[in-house]
Amino acid sequence: MAQVYDSFNRHIDYLRISVTDRCNLRCIYCMPAEGVPSLPHGDVLRYEEIAAVARAAADMGIKKIRLTGGEPLVRLGLADLVKMLSQIDGIDDVALTTNGTLLKKYAPELKNAGLKRVNISLDSLKEERYKQITRTGELGDALEGIAFAKEIGLNPVKINMVVIRGVNDDEVTDFAHLSIEKGWHVRFIEPMPFVDNTSFSFVPINEIVERLSVFGRLEPHPSGNGNGPAKYFKFMRATGTIGFISPMSECFCSSCNRLRLTVDGMLRPCLMSSSELDLRSVLRNSGTFDNIKLCLLEAVMAKPERQTLVRGQSQKGRAMCQLGG
16 A cells, blocks of 8 residues: 655545535534534535545545535535545545534434544533633533444443633643543544634643542553544543644644645644645546645645744634644
8 A cells, every 4th residue: 555755755545525515513622603604515525526636535535534624514514524434445434523403413324424433523511611711502412422423332432521721720730530430532632723812821731631630640642543643641540531632832844744625625734824735626636546646745845844823823814623633
């Protein structure tokens, strides 16, 4: 099987694909309260176009695909895309990031189509606070989605908590306890500066680790399904794990293994850079397998050595919901 490396000898084997810029929630760190203008329908990649990109990516060594949004479950027929992707030779892992509120409805058909596992964004275990953070969401819907995903075997179900000082950081021990009590796989994430959200003060991972010391020592834990920058640990008596993703306090660019495809067909070599390559034009003009591969390889070679954002600086341009994280 082919393998591809970027200019800094990083092995690129992971493609994140945003399938929609729309979402049924309005999380405070992700988009403005009024949302963002939706793309015209004609600018959004068709499933057949996404599958064409995935086939070319697989031919150059991409093995893992994660579907994101916005909220991917608001796009109709997502199971059709999952089936297309799961049948591509060389793709051995198709996963999904979701807020979980629609997961109970769609999880069975997604699993039958070939979805392997899910990451679920959940930033509070308190009903009113969850509604405040998401502006529109119901905590019960998300919790039902988590339970159902585990029940039907979309494992490991990973729970992503974006920790914001003064908003939900008092709940980190509650989330961590669920790795012991219920076997949850919890990941604590530092918020990244998008849509001028620098008023949110992030809690550095080392401070979170200190708070979790009430449960005892965290032991390093290898993760067989880790495609990204998370570092995993485990409490001695826990069946679940604790992960940390620290884009602001620690730079993990040296291990970056991914490309991103936006909903409108732009290839983004780095999440925190505004640099993009127009793959949609390639798909809708020449559209050949070789031309798609050449564009993907160009994006690989355009990956910067590291992101350049610093604390207190906000990335201009697209909101997080338009990039897929």
